[in-house]
Amino acid sequence: MRMTSWYLMAVLGASLLRAGCNIAGTSTQEDLGRGIVRGTLGAQPGSEMRLPIPTDAFSLKGQVTAVEGGAYVLQEVSGLERRVAHDENTRIDRPAHVGDRIEAFVDDKGRAVLIRNIDHDEGSQ
Numbered sequence: 716m717r718m719t720s721w722y723l724m725a726v727l728g729a730s731l732l733r734a735g736c737n738i739a740g741t742s743t744q745e746d747l748g749r750g751i752v753r754g755t756l757g758a759q760p761g762s763e764m765r766l767p768i769p770t771d772a773f774s775l776k777g778q779v780t781a782v783e784g785g786a787y788v789l790q791e792v793s794g795l796e797r798r799v800a801h802d803e804n805t806r807i808d809r810p811a812h813v814g815d816r817i818e819a820f821v822d823d824k825g826r827a828v829l830i831r832n833i834d835h836d837e838g839s840q
Contacts (some may be wrong), residue, residue: 772820772828779815801827
């Protein structure tokens with residue numbers, strides 16, 4: 716009986732580890748966020764990859780002042796704040812955080828089709 720319960724516990728523990736449960740507590744919140752973003756359609760592999768700029772969308776540039784569930788709030792140079800909605804079809808070069816400068820290409824329905832971080836681009840020119 717003891718051998719059976721020990722065996723069941725060992726099998727259960729091994730299956731939890733294989734399933735991705737973090738029993739040891741080694742993952743940080745940021746690691747978990749990166750994993751979620753990589754699993755979306757909008758995540759692009761590699762930071763050096765240049766995304767093609769859409770021709771049928773207008774561009775908004777600004778600093779991220781808030782990150783809402785499905786949108787970034789941008790403050791443009793003029794001081795005007797705009798909410799840029801995004802979804803699983805939006806291509807994003809890397810997730811933005813408050814304080815980042817981004818450029819968003821928005822379609823005629825008001826949804827972002829491409830969001831790219833421009834802090835790194837402007838600093839390298």
